[in-house]
Amino acid sequence: MNNQQQQHKKTMDRVQKGLDRRYRQERHFKWLGLGAIMLGLVFVSFLFITIISNGYTAFQQTYVKLDVFYDPEMIAPIGETDPELLSRANYGGLIKASMRQMFPDVTNRREKKVLYGLISSGATYEIRDAVMNNPELIGTKQEVWVVADDDFDMLIKGHIDLRLPESDRRIKDNQLAWIHDLQEQDRVEKRFNTTFFTAGDSREPELSGIKGAAYGSFFTLLICLTLAFPVGVAAAVYLEEFAPKNRWTDIIEVNINNLAAVPSIVFGLLGLAVFINFFGLPRSVPLVGGLVLALMTLPTIIIASRAALKSVPPSIREAALGVGASPMQTITHHVVPLALPGMLTGTIIGMAQALGETAPLLMIGMVAFIVDVPGSVMDPSAVLPVQIYLWADSPERAFVERTSAAIMILLAFLISMNLLAVWLRKKFERRW
Structure with missing residues (x-):
């Protein structure tokens, strides 16, 4: 009887050891699965955080306020307001004249070109559309908010490191001074970027949309x-x-x-x-x-x-x-x-x-x-x-x-x- 009890006890000990080992393996497998899930969530979270941190600023766009004089000599020199003639007028010249008026100290031809580059090329079409929709603007002076260039926009959004030397930056020191003057005059602001949702593709980032x-x-x-x-x-x-x-x-x-x-x-x-x-x-x-x-x-x-x-x-x-x-x-x-x-x-x-x-x-x-x-x-x-x-x-x-x-x-x-x-x-x- 004692031998049977001892044999039974040994058998139960072996069974218990086997159960303990199996439960231990199951716990290890459970923690391994949870660890794999957590690791996957970490990588997915990192992916989403990276995408959102890089992309949320695209839903805003920098605009600049200009005092545009709709010069009849540049738009309709002979007083003709035919839509075809109005569409071919020199609206870029109106923007350049406004920029020269705000910065009269800029006289060098090369600096003028850099100054004009602060404004997006799409501003020309905005001015043209305004005149096409309302020819009565000709001969008047209006405050107009136009789209800033992409480098200007990146600076305002904090994507350009100003600690870098001038040669390593897309924004030069003279442009920084001009942008600072515009900000001092409350001529710079960020708005919701409707262009991103209402425009097609473009070579200019600030004009491109989906x-x-x-x-x-x-x-x-x-x-x-x-x-x-x-x-x-x-x-x-x-x-x-x-x-x-x-x-x-x-x-x-x-x-x-x-x-x-x-x-x-x-x-x-x-x-x-x-x-x-x-x-x-x-x-x-x-x-x-x-x-x-x-x-x-x-x-x-x-x-x-x-x-x-x-x-x-x-x-x-x-x-x-x-x-x-x-x-x-x-x-x-x-x-x-x-x-x-x-x-x-x-x-x-x-x-x-x-x-x-x-x-x-x-x-x-x-x-x-x-x-x-x-x-x-x-x-x-x-x-x-x-x-x-x-x-x-x-x-x-x-x-x-x-x-x-x-x-x-x-x-x-x-x-x-x-x-x-x-x-x-x-x-x-x-x-x-």
């Missing part, structure tokens, strides 16, 4: 959704509900799963070879971009739609067939409506993936510098990711903040689309 790229992204995603959603849902319904289970359908399923993992640039090469070289469609238009992104998004939509169809209980199909519904009526009236929330969720996630794609669009020429805002799917345009790519390649410091600001806008769209997908799933999901 409107053209945003419209291009909208038209591209519209084409992508119009083609990918019905085709993807129809393919999923056929494969899941009607296709016979044989070797050919197995091959199709394997290829769909493989296409979901194909690098996106391959779809760009396909679009370049088929849609542009073979069919002769124009480069850099949302139509071709939407076609390419539709091909790229189709596997994601098909896989998500099939998963949604599988989640519908067989009893729904059996009940519909039992009351006399045809197989097609069963699918269209009962199965697909119940699976639609999952299909929409997969589609939105696929659209979010398409919104952030750059590589396939670079292959079809949507990397071109395009100033005009597109008005249709056949107008040349850029998209937000490509616009970010173009700005990131520019050397000016002002484009750095606009790059980060555009990334913030793109991330806001992506997060919104993912939140919409989560909301749709929670709202329409049924538990069986």
Whole structure:
């Protein structure tokens, strides 16, 4: 009896040691997982903090107040106010005259050129538009707020290190003195940068905006959704509900799963070879971009739609067939409506993936510098990711903040689309 008790005790000791070791390993694995999650959150937080700290200043723009005399001799020397003549007047001369009046001590030609450079070239168009809209301004003197040059703007926002020697700064000492005088006269202020949301691309950072790229992204995603959603849902319904289970359908399923993992640039090469070289469609238009992104998004939509169809209980199909519904009526009236929330969720996630794609669009020429805002799917345009790519390649410091600001806008769209997908799933999901 004692031997049995001792043997039992030894067995329980070994079991307890094994349990202690297993629990210890489970605790280690738990802390390892939590550590990995925390490390990921730290990196993501660092990424967001870096982007926001670099980009939030792009939502403000520096303006300078000028006393502009709308000289009739420079605008309408013969008293003619024909719009075509007014559009060709020397409005840049009005700005230069105003600057010379504020700084009469600047007489050197080279210094004058530097002085004029404090004002953006876009100010000329602002003055022109004001005169075109109200010709009665001719002959009057008005206080006008115009956009400052990008280096001026960067100085006001604190992005230029004044401790550096003059040779290493884009702002020179004489410009610093002039800017200080303007600030002393309350002629400098920062305003909300509406240009960033209402203008297309530009070589001048202070005049560039995301409107053209945003419209291009909208038209591209519209084409992508119009083609990918019905085709993807129809393919999923056929494969899941009607296709016979044989070797050919197995091959199709394997290829769909493989296409979901194909690098996106391959779809760009396909679009370049088929849609542009073979069919002769124009480069850099949302139509071709939407076609390419539709091909790229189709596997994601098909896989998500099939998963949604599988989640519908067989009893729904059996009940519909039992009351006399045809197989097609069963699918269209009962199965697909119940699976639609999952299909929409997969589609939105696929659209979010398409919104952030750059590589396939670079292959079809949507990397071109395009100033005009597109008005249709056949107008040349850029998209937000490509616009970010173009700005990131520019050397000016002002484009750095606009790059980060555009990334913030793109991330806001992506997060919104993912939140919409989560909301749709929670709202329409049924538990069986």
